[in-house]
Amino acid sequence: MHIMEGFLPVEHALGWSLASAPFVAWGVHSMHRQLQTRPEQRMLLGISAAFVFVLSALKLPSVTGSCSHPTGVGLGALLFGPLAMVPVGLVVLLFQALLLAHGGVTTLGANLFSLAIVGPFVATALFRLGRRFGLPLAGCVFTAACLGDLSTYLTTSIQLAWAFPDPAGGFFASLAKFGGIFAITQIPLAISEGLLTVLVVNALARFNAEELKRLPLFAQQGGGA
Amino acid sequence: MKKQNWLIVAAVVFLSALPLWLVPHLDIGTAGSPDGRPAKVFQGADDRARQAIGDLAPDYKPWFSPLLEPASTEIASLLFALQAAIGAGFIGYWLGSAITREKLLRRGNQDAEAHVD
Numbered sequence: 001m002h003i004m005e006g007f008l009p010v011e012h013a014l015g016w017s018l019a020s021a022p023f024v025a026w027g028v029h030s031m032h033r034q035l036q037t038r039p040e041q042r043m044l045l046g047i048s049a050a051f052v053f054v055l056s057a058l059k060l061p062s063v064t065g066s067c068s069h070p071t072g073v074g075l076g077a078l079l080f081g082p083l084a085m086v087p088v089g090l091v092v093l094l095f096q097a098l099l100l101a102h103g104g105v106t107t108l109g110a111n112l113f114s115l116a117i118v119g120p121f122v123a124t125a126l127f128r129l130g131r132r133f134g135l136p137l138a139g140c141v142f143t144a145a146c147l148g149d150l151s152t153y154l155t156t157s158i159q160l161a162w163a164f165p166d167p168a169g170g171f172f173a174s175l176a177k178f179g180g181i182f183a184i185t186q187i188p189l190a191i192s193e194g195l196l197t198v199l200v201v202n203a204l205a206r207f208n209a210e211e212l213k214r215l216p217l218f219a220q221q222g223g224g225a
Numbered sequence: 226m227k228k229q230n231w232l233i234v235a236a237v238v239f240l241s242a243l244p245l246w247l248v249p250h251l252d253i254g255t256a257g258s259p260d261g262r263p264a265k266v267f268q269g270a271d272d273r274a275r276q277a278i279g280d281l282a283p284d285y286k287p288w289f290s291p292l293l294e295p296a297s298t299e300i301a302s303l304l305f306a307l308q309a310a311i312g313a314g315f316i317g318y319w320l321g322s323a324i325t326r327e328k329l330l331r332r333g334n335q336d337a338e339a340h341v342d
Contacts, residue, residue, distance in 0.1 A: 002271050006287030007278060047319055053312030057305045061244040061267050068270040092308075100304050101291035102271075160274060164281045174281060181273045188244070192237045199233050200316075207323035 001071070001114055001156040001182065002096065005104025012163045017109030023117050027086030034080060041080075044204070044211055048076030049088045051200060055193060056092055056115075062185040070193035071152050074145030075200055077120035078127050079215055089116025114155035123148030127217065141201050146194030153182040153190075 008016070035042060055072030062068060073085045093111050096102040103111050123144040130140035157178035166173035204212055212218050248266065278285060295301035 004271060004275055004287070005291045006289035007275060009285075010288060043319060046315055050312040050315035050319075054309050054316065055312075057309035057312070059269065059305075060241050061248070062270075063244045063247055065244070065248045065266050066270045066273050067267050095308065097291075098293060099295070100301055101294040102301075104289065104291060106289045156274075160278070164278050164285070166281055177277055177281070178274060181270055181277060185270050188240050192240050195233045195237050199230055202230060203320065203323075207320075207327060 001068075001111065001153050002093075002103035003107040003110050003156065003160065005097070005101065006106055007104075008107050008110055008159070008163050012159070013106045013109065015109075016107075016113050016159070020109045020112045020117060023083070023086050024090060024112070027083040027116075030081070030083040031087055034084065038214065041211060041215075044079055044208065044215075045076070045084065047200070047204070048079055048085070049091070051075045051197075052085075052088050052092055055196070056096075060189050060192065062188055064180075064185040066181070066185050068153070068182070068185045068189055070189050070196075071115055071119055071149050072193065073116060073119045073152075074123040074141075074148040074193065075197045077123045077148065078141060078144060078197075078201070078217055079204075079212075081217065082117070082120035082124045085120040086112070086116045089120075110159050111156075114152045114159065118155045119148045119152035122151040124217070131217075137201070137205075138198050141198050142194040144194075145197035146190045149190040149193045150183065150186055153186040154179070157182045 031045070035045065052072035052075075055070040057069070059067045059069045073089060076085045076088060089112055093103055093108055093115065097104050097108055097111075126147055127140050127144035130143060131137075157175055160178045161171050161175035164174055165171045166177070169176075244267075295304060
């Protein structure tokens with residue numbers, strides 16, 4: 001999902017940066033406030049960030065014959081809400097943009113928007129919806145993390161199709177092309193991410209049941225797997 | 226619960242290994258681009274997207290280049306491994322301390338019960 005350095009036209013790069021900026025400020029503020037009221041949750045936040053670090057470093061092969069990586073932002077979004085993942089995503093993307101030439105400074109806004117804003121918000125919304133309908137916890141976690149991951153790659157495809165419409169077929173022909181590269185490749189990886197997120201939530205439910213119960217998203221239904 | 230966790234691990238390994246076998250057998254993604262460049266198998270999706278941009282807008286020139294590039298692919302994989310190691314290290318630390326905490330709590334409870342008797 002990393003749009004490479006310099007590969008978005010100036011106005012798109014600027015536009016996405018402006019779109020992401022308020023979420024960064026809001027996210028840092030929200031994370032700060034959460035940690036001040038509940039310092040015991042630092043461990044859970046650390047695990048969420050660590051999960052993003054591991055998963056976004058793993059480039060896995062996919063059935064389309066290319067490689068991509070999961071995002072890992074679903075877990076933190078379910079535990080702390082989508083905003084807390086914005087600063088975490090920013091740290092990972094900056095590390096990769098500055099040291100690895102993976103992604104870039106000019107495309108940071110666009111990449112942040114897909115990875116740390118759309119993905120977590122989709123994951124949280126689906127999780128809430130599933131729980132409201134009384135679906136089992138593991139199923140909700142899986143669906144939220146899996147489709148949150150896919151939504152990130154779909155966003156990248158839309159961003160690129162918007163910036164580079166097909167000369168003949170326009171936006172939608174271009175979207176089909178980028179969607180084939182990103183979204184289709186991502187399907188098996190998104191399933192893996194969903195499964196791994198269930199694994200971590202299982203472990204958290206066993207070892208950190210008390211902390212989990214105090215999290216707003218889990219508290220409604222009382223936690224437990 | 227334990228069985229479910231092992232099944233999940235097995236499914237993830239299977240999902241990651243399956244393409245390695247499937248792709249060469251079914252000849253997916255090796256057709257190359259319209260202009261005859263051969264496609265590299267298991268290339269990064271980000272690189273494929275860059276090629277697609279080249280096809281859609283041949284005149285587009287990237288207007289900014291990375292400030293710092295890894296000196297080689299080995300250095301790049303070193304940094305990616307470092308990133309994963311930091312994450313995995315933290316998760317391992319938490320899991321280890323969580324298991325130990327549970328064990329000590331259980332032992333503490335047993336001791337307390339023994340004293341009551």
